[in-house]
Amino acid sequence: MTPDLDFQAPSLEELQPHFPAYEITAFIAQGGMGAVYAARQVSLDRPVAIKILPRQFGADPQFRSSFEAEAKSMARLNHPNLIAVYDFGDADGMLYIIMELVEGKSLHHSAYGRAIDQEEAVRLVAGISHGLAHAHQHGILHRDIKPGNILLGPEAVPKIGDFGLARPVGEGHNPDEIVWGTPGYSAPEVVNNPGEVDQRVDVFAVGVLLYELLTAKVPSEPWQPPSAVSQCSPEFDRIIRRATHPSPELRYAKAEDLAKELDELGDKLKKPVLRRAKTAAPAVAGRSHPPVGMRSATPAIAVPQAKSQSVPVMGILAAIIVLGVLGFILIGSGKGGDDQTSATSPKQESPTPKPKLKLKPKPKPSPVAEIPEKKDKPAPEPAKPKPVESITQALVRLQAKLKSGNLSELPKGTVKRGTSHYLLITSARSWIAASHYAEAHGAQLAAMSSKEDLKWAVSELKLTSPCWLGLSDSGMEGKWYWVDGSAPSEDLWAAGQPDETTSDDGGEDYAALLPDQSLDDMPASRNLPFILQWTEGGNTGSIARQLERVSASLKAKRPVFPAGTQNINGSRFLAVPESMSWEQANSLAEGAGGHLAVPSSQEEADWIGTSMRELLDQGEGCWIGGRQKGTATPVWTFVTGERFDFVTWAPGQPNPGDGSEKYLQFGKGEDSAFGYLNAAGGPSEARFFLVEWSAPSRRNMPSAGEANRPAGAEDWLVKYRQIFRDGEKASHERWKRRHDKNIKDFISEMRSETSTARRFSREAEKLIDGITDNMKEQG
Known part of the structure; x- marks a missing residue:
């Protein structure tokens, strides 16, 4: 199927009604194969990317089947080096897929035509190998590993995308299937013996990728070790040669084995090594690329491809085939687009900082015995302002620490009162979603037991609209309890509340704090801001603590069920x-x-x-x-x-x-x-x-x-056989213990008698040793 060059991406307003669970925030990129949008999943408050395909693809049963196969393949995988797929489906005749939003560009965009630092290269490819190992362990081959299918997330973490060519490990070859992959990265058996393709084709492609990162080009015939092409460690030669060996039997059997060797080499390269200094070659005229730290906040700079560079024609044709048949290249999985869009796709740059690879520095010129010309120092560039971290970003960064109970750092805007810390989350959620969000970040929905508490919260957190608190009568029908198990004072409620009436099928079982410093009961389905509470020493309103209290309350015949x-x-x-x-x-x-x-x-x-x-x-x-x-x-x-x-x-x-x-x-x-x-x-x-x-x-x-119906005959026989086996085993073990003891006693008695005899003692000892050895041989 060919790209739809007339495809017009829907506007945000046109698309939003089809995705009520998401807030579509921005358009990222468009091509003949579809369009990608940035969005926020409201229930979990997480950024996602939504890819929409033209209607003509959804109308094609073969394409729809391939699309669904890719989505299901990726949805089964969960690894930091793989782009996560959350959902897929059909919206008004347009197929869509919802996936992780990667704030970065592809490895092709960031490193094409450049050799990067060997430590950075081994770090990236080790991560890619670990991601592939995870996919292989779940029975999935990628079959098209190349720089354009590797995105760089925060901290330059590599993430593998585009499982459009994926298939289960060991699945038989379809003779009518087009040979997939990208020339230069595909193993020889992909063309010569496609029926024998297994996970080693991905290992081959990873080896090619590592070679390219170190030398700025893919391997060619005759084979040249990467250390002979660039100034990298000779230890790469053996690893890459094995990974890219023409014979699958001589490659690494598993991506996990390759990842382990790369991890070990990476650790080794970090250690200081004494080397003889080499005379550097003269520098090429013009400004060279300085080394750049991989965690720089400076956006990565794309290197345009020179017209004189040779591009394999088969590579272009294969890329067009992949685009045309599957139509699923991860178009700009991060803001600002990506090289994975079609040739007609306009690129949009985002001010969001992008991770940058550590480029390999060019050789410095040899020192010349001349008096350097004195030059004025250039004025220092003004420092760029640091990006302001949002509350959501801070909670994502701190989530693991907060979940473990570590409150040494809390998001900006958190206010302390006594031994508790409070934070207003303005993104609206249902009460259940807000409760789950609190639990995921080591918090609880706030419990405030007095009028002074409510007054303080409205004033300090600057409330201007109702917001959820941790108070509910869920499961209790009129008996209200805070999440910490205490009952609320009646004077906290607004006039006439709680009214125990509902206009909602879910009931009005949850309390919200109003700007007038009182409480109102509202339906759980209503989306409101909410207040998180962390307490030093542990949250008494956590779900775990609530579950602990239920058992005791049931035994006391005064049940108090958890909120929600x-x-x-x-x-x-x-x-x-x-x-x-x-x-x-x-x-x-x-x-x-x-x-x-x-x-x-x-x-x-x-x-x-x-x-x-x-x-x-x-x-x-x-x-x-x-x-x-x-x-x-x-x-x-x-x-x-x-x-x-x-x-x-x-x-x-x-x-x-x-x-x-x-x-x-x-x-x-x-x-x-x-x-x-x-x-x-x-x-x-x-x-x-x-x-x-x-x-x-x-x-x-x-x-x-x-x-009381009788058990099936087969189950009865299986159970009886097991009982019989257990009995025989115990009986044999008892006999073996008695047998061993008898033998031991017999030998001991013979030796004792021999030791008391004065004549023929040496001959007797030899005889006993012979008898003992014979008994041991016969068991």
Whole structure:
């Protein structure tokens, strides 16, 4: 499929109604293959890039299939050196993909035609190799590694994009398939033996990329070691030669092996080495490029390609084929565009600072015995103002520290009162989203127990509109509690509040602080600013602390459920935003007096489905209280022993696989359709888990006959065989211990008798040694 040269990118106003969950903030770039926009995902307050394709691509079934395959391939990957894909779909006939917004340019744009410093080169390529190793471990080949498909994020971190040519490792070759890749970077078997292509084709391309970064050109025949072309360490010669060997059997078997060697070489290059000084060649006339630190705030400068430079014709044709058939090159994944747009795409530069590579310095001229001419020193350039860090940027930077409880640094604008620190977040969210945001940054929604607290917050934080606080009657129907477990004073409410009435299906179960220093109850779905609170020594309103208090309150028959709990026909449900294994989540739920949630009725099943669709993004999941039991004939069961009813599997689920995926979660299956999925139960497979507190009388329990039905014959035989094996093993071990003791006693007694004999003692000892050796040989 050819690019649509007449494609007109929709305006921000035209596009916004199709993406209600995102705030589209800027247009980045446009080409014949589509347009890219910068946006903010409102629920998580994170920057994203939205790529829109022309309608003609969405109308082509073959192209749509390739597009969806690429999105799904990347969505399964999660690594700092890979561009993350969050979602994809169709908007008014235009295919789209939502991905990580990388604030940077491509490696091609930043380093084309230049040799870069060897330490910088090994750092970049080691990161690329680690990213590829992660993709290979998940069964995905890239098949088109080249500088144009590597973007440089903050701190010049390399990120691999454009998995448009990706396919599963080991997938059979389609004889009708066009040979993919880019000439110069593709391994020989891509053309000569495409049926045998595996992860070593990516290793080959990485080796070519490393050679190019060190020498400013790709390898050619006859082979020249990179150290002979540029002044890099000879240790690169062996690594690159092995990575780019024509025979796949003689290359690194895995990208992980290449990454390990590059890490070791990088560490070695950092150590000081004594070398004999070399006489530098005369410098070329004109200004040379000075070395630039890789973390400079100066924007990277593009080097235009000279007309006299030779460009392989096949390289251009292959690039056109890739653009035409897949139509998915990551157009300007960062602000300011990228070289990955089509030839007609206008470039827009952004003032956002870009990471810059550390270029290899040119040789200095030999010293000349002349009296230097005295020149006036040039006036120093005025210092550039440092960019002002926003609250959102500060929270992203500090997130790991704050989550760990380290409050040594807080975002600008945070105000301290007593042992707590408060920060107003002006980006509006629903109460649930605000609560999850607080938890993700080691905070809680603020709890303020007195009129003085409310007055102080309005004054110090300069409130001009309602904002969420950590106060709720969720799950309690009229009994309000702060997230720290205390009840609010009645005089905190505005006149007539809380009125316990609602104009919203979700109920008015959450409290907001008004500018007049009073509280009002509002529906959770309303988007409002909110106040974060960090407390020295730990947050008493964290979800973990709230869960700890539930069990005690249930035993005291005065239940206080965590804020955010939903009451569905008498059963309480809470989505907890923590990544952990199914077993850990189940243990934590039971410790809180509940269990992982199960649908006991169609009403509960409908609520779980609706709430999960609102909560989960592409690739995210939520643990549910179901698992497989049985060996010969596995059966799905609920942790409560209820009938396994009201479960709507996602398309293609449950996936039998190798039998290891025995745990139940809710998420997106094939064709981006929501439903129940089976999973292996690992901590990286689900971002949430759903806790339920329910009375046994409300459960969908089987009848007595169902509960006591006999086990299947196969399961009975498997269980009996295991019991028999365990018994035989124990019996054998007891016999072995007795046998060994008898032998030991026999030998000891013979030696004792021999030692008392005065005649023939030497002959007797030899005889006993022979008997002992013979017994050892026979066991």
